[in-house]
Amino acid sequence: MSAAEIECIDVRKVYRKDRIAIPVLDGLNLRIAAGEFVTLMGPSGSGKSTLLHLIGGLDSPTGGSVRVGDAQLERMSERELTAWRSRHVGFIFQMYHLVPVLTAAQNVELPLLLFKMSAAERRERVATALKIVGLSDRTDHRPNQLSGGQEQRVAIARALVTDPDVILADEPTGDLDARTSEEILTLLNLLNTEFGKTILMVTHDPKAAAHGQRTIHLEKGVLERDEVMPRKTVAAASA
Amino acid sequence: MTISYVLMQNLRRNRLRTGLTLVAFALPMAIFVAAISFVVALVELSAASQKELRLAVHQKTTITNMLPEALRRKIEALDPDRQRLTAVCGMRWFGGRVPGEQNTITSLAADADTFPIVYSDTNLTDADVAEWMRERRAAVVGQAVAERYGWKVGDLRTLTSTVPPYLSLEFKIVKIVDNPTRQNFFYFRRDYLQESRKAAGSDDPLCNVFWIKCRSAEALRSLQKDIDATFAHTPDETKSEDENAFAANFIQAAGNIPGLMQAMALVVVVIIALVAGNTMMMSFRERTRELGVFKAIGFPRLRVFIIVLGESLMLALIGALLGVLPTVTMLTLFPLPRLNFGPITQLRISPVAVVGSLIIALAVGIAAGLWPAYQAMRLRTTDALRSVA
Structure with a gap:
């Protein structure tokens, strides 16, 4: 069980397209405590996904600093970031992004191919991850044999299997119905409360945001509002 | 599970396309291996004739x-x-x-x-x-x-x-x-x-x-x-020539068969390289976002490169084997005994042709997969994740 603190100081990100500078994040400051479940809201283009990518080491800031645990991301090379991601970050995407020709278990096993471990250890880790997300009976199913909710559970198991410090979720319920969304959010809550994972989740849905401890509102690349949420417990969420 | 297993499974993604690409590999490779075997047979015969030290003297015209x-x-x-x-x-x-x-x-x-x-x-x-x-x-x-x-x-x-x-x-x-x-x-x-x-x-x-x-x-x-x-x-007035030169008069009377076969083999290689290249580019474009996910979860650039190139190589090798093995088997069991082309009476598949065809398949696989693999390697993860398949 591990978690990491996240700290962004004066983070700026400017994209360039055909010589035109497009500022996306403009001096953003943010601190997320280890083991916190924070949701990120804001209109399209406010910089939510960009911030998620910077914290996940998928992109580098134009200015400022991003620290996750002990890692100062803006100082790391692409190779170092890639290696760091594989061990410290779990990603969950809106459209699940599972490999369609692999089974649920094989999809979960994918990130472990980067680790030096025995096949037996890999199998054990995959089984544990699938048990946590409640899909022990779907290990040999391919994505097209699973419902949307089940696919997202597999994606969560894939994010979880390396025991990362931070889980970054980009609209994980954006493609799911209300009931399935609730199940997925309950599962994320579980990962936060039971396994102590630091979770940062982008969402447009206030109901989904209510599952976090804090909601950060972004507007035009700056932090507009930082709201502490009344915590919805796992039991309450399940009810 | 290993990376090679993932590669094999990737080939199952679009079975019709993979099947057609394999056929597009296998058929030309079958022709290629037979054509090269024929050329090798001619070369071997030529070497055997050379050894006999016979000089043909005929009327000059x-x-x-x-x-x-x-x-x-x-x-x-x-x-x-x-x-x-x-x-x-x-x-x-x-x-x-x-x-x-x-x-x-x-x-x-x-x-x-x-x-x-x-x-x-x-x-x-x-x-x-x-x-x-x-x-x-x-x-x-x-x-x-x-x-x-x-x-x-x-x-x-x-x-x-x-x-x-x-x-x-x-x-x-x-x-x-x-x-x-x-x-x-x-x-x-x-x-x-x-x-x-x-x-x-x-x-x-x-x-x-x-x-x-x-x-x-x-x-x-x-x-x-x-x-x-x-x-x-x-x-x-006479014209004297060694046995190979003399035999070449007859073989070339039916056209420059060895040259024709070599040209045909070259065309075959170029065609399959284009087919395989097209398939790999399509496959790469369709899976840009998936490759982005591979990078996001920590696959290094080189591994992503190997995944795409490996898929191309695997496609090429399986296609080549599907073409070469049945041809070798068929011609070994039924070596065309009635083939009556000059001194060649039987078309036996030459090991040189088999090894050559596999090397060419590897080269074609690399040529076809190199550009998509390079692009996959250079792919910006954030762009790939936003891409629409």
């Missing part, structure tokens, strides 16, 4: 313009001590057909006394030579011809000539030759032909070609020069 048989003595007189040549054998085209058949057998009348020396590669034993000399109607037949017509030693067979005066002669088979270079030939005694022609009113002791068995490659080249110089500006 064309082989159908014949030379008088007396030329043999004049050629022999150029080397009275037999320092450069062993024997000279005059030959005349008979072009016999088995009655009722359309195929003409490469049948030649040869000087009885020197044929066993000049054509030592027919491996006649002393007993065979004795029989050849004793039996006026003796014939030495290549194995492919004998198998084609079901002939065996001791059989009496009749061939009808396709050239005037269209003689029908009876022959007694005294030897069946299994040397690969002599498979399609039928040799018999020229004195028998000459007597038969004389009886039919054609008393013209002429030869199409004189074959000279030389003692060394240097002797062959020196005789070649001397003979052509001796008969220059005479009514019987």
